[in-house]
Amino acid sequence: MHCARVLALIVLLVGLVHSFSWDIVVAGNKQLEFLHHGTLTHTELTPSVNRITSVTYDAVHYRLLFTDYNSSTVSIYSYDLSTRNIQVLVTRTSDSIPRVVYDPVTQAVYWKDGYRLYSSSLNPASSNKPDGNLLVTFDDYCRDLAVDSCGGYIYWITDEEIERARLDGSEREVLITGTVYYRLSLAIDQQTQAIYWTQKTHSGDDHCSIEKANFNGKNRTTLYIVRNTRYAFSLAVSKDFIYWQNYKEEGIWQLPKNKTSTATKLHSTSSSYCETCNRVATNYTIEEQIEGVKSCHALQALISRESNNGSTVSICQNYCFQGECSVSAEGPTCSCKTGYSGERCEVNACHDYCLHGGVCSLNEENKRVCQCTAGYDGERCDVSICYEYCLQGNCSVGADGLPKCSCEAGYSGERCEVNACHDYCLHGGVCSLTEENKRVCQCTAGYDGERCDVSICNEYCLQGNCSVDADGLPKCSCTTGYSGVRCEENACHKYCLNGGICSLNKEDEPACQCTAGYNGGRCEISANKDSSCDAGNSGQGTISACHQFCLNNGVCSLNEASEPVCQCTADYEGERCEVSVNKDLCCPKVTTVTVTLSQGGQSTCASTVV
Numbered sequence: 256m257h258c259a260r261v262l263a264l265i266v267l268l269v270g271l272v273h274s275f276s277w278d279i280v281v282a283g284n285k286q287l288e289f290l291h292h293g294t295l296t297h298t299e300l301t302p303s304v305n306r307i308t309s310v311t312y313d314a315v316h317y318r319l320l321f322t323d324y325n326s327s328t329v330s331i332y333s334y335d336l337s338t339r340n341i342q343v344l345v346t347r348t349s350d351s352i353p354r355v356v357y358d359p360v361t362q363a364v365y366w367k368d369g370y371r372l373y374s375s376s377l378n379p380a381s382s383n384k385p386d387g388n389l390l391v392t393f394d395d396y397c398r399d400l401a402v403d404s405c406g407g408y409i410y411w412i413t414d415e416e417i418e419r420a421r422l423d424g425s426e427r428e429v430l431i432t433g434t435v436y437y438r439l440s441l442a443i444d445q446q447t448q449a450i451y452w453t454q455k456t457h458s459g460d461d462h463c464s465i466e467k468a469n470f471n472g473k474n475r476t477t478l479y480i481v482r483n484t485r486y487a488f489s490l491a492v493s494k495d496f497i498y499w500q501n502y503k504e505e506g507i508w509q510l511p512k513n514k515t516s517t518a519t520k521l522h523s524t525s526s527s528y529c530e531t532c533n534r535v536a537t538n539y540t541i542e543e544q545i546e547g548v549k550s551c552h553a554l555q556a557l558i559s560r561e562s563n564n565g566s567t568v569s570i571c572q573n574y575c576f577q578g579e580c581s582v583s584a585e586g587p588t589c590s591c592k593t594g595y596s597g598e599r600c601e602v603n604a605c606h607d608y609c610l611h612g613g614v615c616s617l618n619e620e621n622k623r624v625c626q627c628t629a630g631y632d633g634e635r636c637d638v639s640i641c642y643e644y645c646l647q648g649n650c651s652v653g654a655d656g657l658p659k660c661s662c663e664a665g666y667s668g669e670r671c672e673v674n675a676c677h678d679y680c681l682h683g684g685v686c687s688l689t690e691e692n693k694r695v696c697q698c699t700a701g702y703d704g705e706r707c708d709v710s711i712c713n714e715y716c717l718q719g720n721c722s723v724d725a726d727g728l729p730k731c732s733c734t735t736g737y738s739g740v741r742c743e744e745n746a747c748h749k750y751c752l753n754g755g756i757c758s759l760n761k762e763d764e765p766a767c768q769c770t771a772g773y774n775g776g777r778c779e780i781s782a783n784k785d786s787s788c789d790a791g792n793s794g795q796g797t798i799s800a801c802h803q804f805c806l807n808n809g810v811c812s813l814n815e816a817s818e819p820v821c822q823c824t825a826d827y828e829g830e831r832c833e834v835s836v837n838k839d840l841c842c843p844k845v846t847t848v849t850v851t852l853s854q855g856g857q858s859t860c861a862s863t864v865v
């Protein structure tokens with residue numbers, strides 16, 4: 256419907272239906288109480304409503320909007336002051352105190368439960384999510400809202416902060432910070448270009464204060480100290496006054512905006528107290544709100560629409576922030592410049608799009624494109640070029656804008672992709688790093704060397720096959736004719752005595768070919784022996800040192816120093832096999848021969864028989 260016609264209708268109905276005037280309306284639990292100069296002029300009962308928690312005035316459509324709360328459901332109602340018709344606008348399940356404010360420019364209600372801000376358009380032409388559009392999720396419990404229709408901002412208040420955002424939830428910013436005992440109530444005034452709020456700074460006393468600051472949170476002042484109250488809430492502003500509800504001094508109080516030294520008590524309400532409710536709304540007309548205010552084109556346009564005859568210039572003047580304005584029966588409409596949207600082209604598509612300092616622009620298809628700062632990549636510059644770049648190490652962005660890795664110990668390569676230990680130790684050896692970052696191998700049995708590259712069998716057995724035993728040590732299996740731990744001994748080695756020549760027989764046993772004058776298996780017997788040494792006699796002659804040296808069938812041979820050495824049978828031991836192993840044998844017969852050798856094979860011998 257054409258707004259001018261609505262207004263005409265309203266004026267007509269006001270004349271007919273309403274004989275009462277009002278400056279402020281105070282919500283009770285189930286009623287709306289209208290006051291004029293501090294006197295109750297009208298009470299509207301709202302029987303279907305459980306408990307009103309907030310109320311606000313839509314000065315364009317001459318209606319009140321209020322919220323209801325019954326512990327499981329929140330609802331937003333409208334009360335048309337002309338027809339006295341009450342209508343439900345939104346209902347949803349929530350267990351938090353709701354609050355509603357109205358913006359005549361976007362023709363939308365903005366409302367909150369505890370931690371979320373929603374909007375719902377009341378323009379019959381626009382489609383809505385029935386549950387509202389979620390705009391902002393608060394960090395802390397939100398107590399109150401206020402809307403700045405000129406600037407296009409929604410403000411909210413918590414104990415920790417006062418914040419604002421664009422009416423689409425973007426450009427969120429903190430205005431007042433610093434945690435206080437509580438902050439309850441919030442109001443906005445175009446005429447003084449200020450935000451007002453109530454707060455209790457400390458828990459220690461019963462004083463609250465009315466605070467004021469510019470829209471941007473600057474130039475903050477304390478306007479008035481409310482003494483002896485637990486809570487000061489339901490803050491509202493009109494042309495001349497600031498209103499609030501006092502918890503202890505029951506009732507509504509007013510403070511002149513231009514003389515903040517004295518407050519006056521107005522009225523005792525019938526409502527039960529609810530310190531997080533805002534139950535006062537004022538009859539503050541749009542003309543009054545923007546009187547003398549230069550920069551409020553949005554509200555100006557609303558008034559012009561009603562009061563002039565549709566002149567495009569006046570309605571459209573400064574209406575669209577980033578676009579062309581045209582006028583239809585519904586009022587001004589914006590056709591936004593590329594990259595902007597919103598009813599008044601107030602939403603910049605590039606806003607907050609590119610992250611980490613990236614610069615946003617629109618391409619030929621009107622798509623947002625980011626030019627990222629060094630170190631970032633991705634459609635929205637949301638990906639650090641360091642992301643998953645270094646496989647085993649820390650990443651940093653170099654002066655050239657490229658990622659640089661600082662590798663963990665044991666890794667190398669541009670992306671720390673090379674493991675120093677990889678394939679380093681051979682034959683199953685286990686690699687580790689020393690404190691100096693040197694690679695060390697712990698080899699499996701049978702291998703040795705810095706990288707376990709050397710078999711312990713390598714060149715170990717001189718004449719035979721090598722294998723690794725259970726202890727990991729090399730073990731030789733010698734070829735025939737060799738012996739010794741490393742098969743280093745030839746069976747012929749030093750076998751034949753007195754110059755005899757050794758060779759292996761068919762059974763691979765050593766056999767001697769003796770020089771003249773010697774015989775015996777190992778050429779140990781001299782043919783020129785002196786028999787005088789035989790039967791216990793002493794004498795002189797040339798004999799083998801082995802001659803009769805080993806007793807009891809011991810086998811004699813000469814060592815490297817040509818000294819006789821005995822290999823005894825199992826039953827005897829001793830240097831000459833003269834001692835019986837079997838101690839039980841009584842009185843073995845022993846022939847003791849003492850041979851003294853001189854150079855040239857001359858010997859002296861002496862033998863005794865025991």
Ligand SMILES: *[C@@H]1O[C@H](CO)[C@@H](O)[C@H](O)[C@H]1NC(C)=O
Pocket residue numbers: 275276277278538539540
């Ligand atoms: C609302 O305030 C305006 C301006 O002060 C006044 O003209 C109008 O009569 C008031 N409305 C009612 C219903 O009292």
Ligand SMILES: *[C@@H]1O[C@H](CO)[C@@H](O)[C@H](O)[C@H]1NC(C)=O
Pocket residue numbers: 305325326327328
């Ligand atoms: C709250 O209100 C809703 C909607 O009016 C109703 O369905 C529900 O039963 C009410 N709950 C309580 C606890 O009163």
Ligand SMILES: *[C@@H]1O[C@H](CO)[C@@H](O)[C@H](O)[C@H]1NC(C)=O
Pocket residue numbers: 469474476
């Ligand atoms: C700051 O506040 C003081 C006191 O309310 C006022 O006189 C002054 O004009 C304000 N300054 C600005 C820049 O708003």
Ligand SMILES: *[C@@H]1O[C@H](CO)[C@@H](O)[C@H](O)[C@H]1NC(C)=O
Pocket residue numbers: 495511513514
């Ligand atoms: C305050 O405003 C009222 C109403 O506009 C006016 O009558 C009064 O003279 C003003 N007082 C001061 C101190 O400016």
Ligand SMILES: *[C@@H]1O[C@H](CO)[C@@H](O)[C@H](O)[C@H]1NC(C)=O
Pocket residue numbers: 564566
């Ligand atoms: C309305 O505008 C038309 C043309 O734009 C003009 O002729 C007419 O005089 C205006 N009417 C009033 C009441 O200003």
Ligand SMILES: *[C@@H]1O[C@H](CO)[C@@H](O)[C@H](O)[C@H]1NC(C)=O
Pocket residue numbers: 648649661662663664
């Ligand atoms: C990687 O960064 C961590 C934390 O700053 C540091 O403790 C560590 O020493 C760094 N490692 C390398 C290889 O630079």
Ligand SMILES: *[C@@H]1O[C@H](CO)[C@@H](O)[C@H](O)[C@H]1NC(C)=O
Pocket residue numbers: 719720732733734735
């Ligand atoms: C050594 O190994 C070879 C090859 O396996 C084998 O033919 C030979 O009999 C082995 N020799 C000994 C002494 O074990």
